[in-house]
Amino acid sequence: MKLDVRGEVCPYPMMKALEAMRQLPEGELLEVLTDHPPSLETIPPLANQLGFAWKIVEKGRGQWAILIAREAGIIEEALHA
Amino acid sequence: MTLAGVVLLALAGVAGILLTEVGREVGLFWAFGLAFGFVLQRSRFCFASAFRDLFLFGSGRIMKGILAGMAVATLGFAVLMSKMVPNPLPGVIAPEAHVVPVGIHLILGGILFGFGMVQAGGCISGSLYRIGEGYVASWVAFGGILGGLGLALHSWNWWWRFHIGRAPMIWIPSFAGYAGATILTLFLLLCAYLLILWWESTKGVILPEVPAGAKGTDFLHRLQDLWEKVFRRGWPVVTGGVTLGVLNILLYVAHMPWGITGEISRWAAGFSRLAGFPPPALLGVDQLAGCTLTLGGNRLITHTLTLDVGMVAGSLIGALLAGEFRIRIPPHPRRYAQAILGGILMGYGAGIAMGCTIGAFFSAIPSLGLNGWVFGLSLLAGAYGGVQVLKRIP
Numbered sequence: 001m002k003l004d005v006r007g008e009v010c011p012y013p014m015m016k017a018l019e020a021m022r023q024l025p026e027g028e029l030l031e032v033l034t035d036h037p038p039s040l041e042t043i044p045p046l047a048n049q050l051g052f053a054w055k056i057v058e059k060g061r062g063q064w065a066i067l068i069a070r071e072a073g074i075i076e077e078a079l080h081a
Numbered sequence: 082m083t084l085a086g087v088v089l090l091a092l093a094g095v096a097g098i099l100l101t102e103v104g105r106e107v108g109l110f111w112a113f114g115l116a117f118g119f120v121l122q123r124s125r126f127c128f129a130s131a132f133r134d135l136f137l138f139g140s141g142r143i144m145k146g147i148l149a150g151m152a153v154a155t156l157g158f159a160v161l162m163s164k165m166v167p168n169p170l171p172g173v174i175a176p177e178a179h180v181v182p183v184g185i186h187l188i189l190g191g192i193l194f195g196f197g198m199v200q201a202g203g204c205i206s207g208s209l210y211r212i213g214e215g216y217v218a219s220w221v222a223f224g225g226i227l228g229g230l231g232l233a234l235h236s237w238n239w240w241w242r243f244h245i246g247r248a249p250m251i252w253i254p255s256f257a258g259y260a261g262a263t264i265l266t267l268f269l270l271l272c273a274y275l276l277i278l279w280w281e282s283t284k285g286v287i288l289p290e291v292p293a294g295a296k297g298t299d300f301l302h303r304l305q306d307l308w309e310k311v312f313r314r315g316w317p318v319v320t321g322g323v324t325l326g327v328l329n330i331l332l333y334v335a336h337m338p339w340g341i342t343g344e345i346s347r348w349a350a351g352f353s354r355l356a357g358f359p360p361p362a363l364l365g366v367d368q369l370a371g372c373t374l375t376l377g378g379n380r381l382i383t384h385t386l387t388l389d390v391g392m393v394a395g396s397l398i399g400a401l402l403a404g405e406f407r408i409r410i411p412p413h414p415r416r417y418a419q420a421i422l423g424g425i426l427m428g429y430g431a432g433i434a435m436g437c438t439i440g441a442f443f444s445a446i447p448s449l450g451l452n453g454w455v456f457g458l459s460l461l462a463g464a465y466g467g468v469q470v471l472k473r474i475p
């Protein structure tokens with residue numbers, strides 16, 4: 001599942017990421033694409049608290065993908081694919 | 082991008098030397114502006130988020146940083162003010178302290194400001210540092226702020242006659258002494274902190290800082306780690322708050338507490354004149370300190386101008402060094418509407434309340450004025466209303 005929140009500022013990236021995490025089917029990967037740096041400090045702890053694993057991947061200038069899944073293995077798999 | 086940041090930092094240094102030729106304070110305030118902008122950018126110190134997230138996510142992460150910054154500034158301001166005015170007798174207020182009349186204008190101004198900043202996604206200082214980071218919507222919000230301040234300039238005299246001119250200025254040291262006022266302020270800040278801890282525990286999302294792994298223990302790795310911590314990753318919000326608190330004390334030592342709106346109202350007055358609607362002479366403003374509206378004097382380059390512009394430049398430098406600068410265009414047209422309408426409400430609110438989240442709150446509570454608390458609570462009420470509306474705007 002991909003969620004592109006580029007151009008959005010707080011609180012929209014976090015609100016939309018929260019909604020997406022709640023709807024994320026078991027075993028699937030959520031990729032949140034953002035260019036809002038504060039999201040890197042708010043979305044991962046939120047994921048933690050909801051019991052998700054996460055990883056931040058830099059996607060070029062001022063853009064990041066936050067990879068979120070219920071199991072860390074799913075993220076590793078996606079990274080190596 | 083890092084190189085561009087280094088080059089710009091060097092240019093900012095040269096500009097500082099040139100500005101010092103214009104006036105000692107003009108150059109000094111440029112340096113302060115750069116520092117404030119840099120720290121705001123690095124610690125993502127967003128007052129709008131601080132108030133909004135209490136209600137939206139039940140998170141008090143940023144508000145706790147603000148409280149820490151105000152606690153530090155309270156101590157420094159108290160020492161400084163007690164040196165300037167050893168006997169705080171009734172009717173006397175320390176020079177430049179952000180103490181303004183308390184009344185309906187402060188409550189209404191705070192509510193409008195709090196509501197507006199939630200819609201616009203940033204307050205006035207937030208919009209300034211986000212302009213430096215490349216957010217297009219913040220330019221639009223800033224336009225709205227100028228518009229709102231323009232409206233405030235044109236209605237100020239009505240407010241002055243109707244209410245502000247008769248409203249009392251309440252400076253806590255006048256009746257509690259410096260020790261009493263400082264202890265009371267710190268106690269209230271502590272209560273607010275504990276209230277937030279409780280609120281987070283019952284309501285919602287506790288956002289701990291994301292821990293960052295060190296790379297190694299040898300000198301080079303630790304040096305690299307330090308670089309990353311300061312220039313690449315976001316700072317912990319309490320570090321940001323305390324640094325801003327210390328900078329605020331130093332700025333007061335230099336001349337006056339940190340404030341933004343007064344200068345921006347001068348720009349709004351200029352635009353209003355250009356548009357053919359010159360604002361009238363403002364009643365009573367020479368009796369008021371803080372970020373009171375001003376039409377400006379004859380000089381174009383002033384210390385408050387370099388402070389505000391320096392904040393944008395400092396943020397730009399911080400964003401470039403971190404590799405975070407990017408022109409960001411909002412994905413929906415409605416975001417522009419939110420930015421401009423939110424900006425107008427903020428501008429008008431800041432105009433009648435004589436300051437924004439910085440001048441009328443972050444600098445006012447440490448000035449030991451009652452007005453800072455009244456404005457802060459009004460911001461809270463406005464942000465609550467703003468969140469109810471924001472939830473319905475997809």
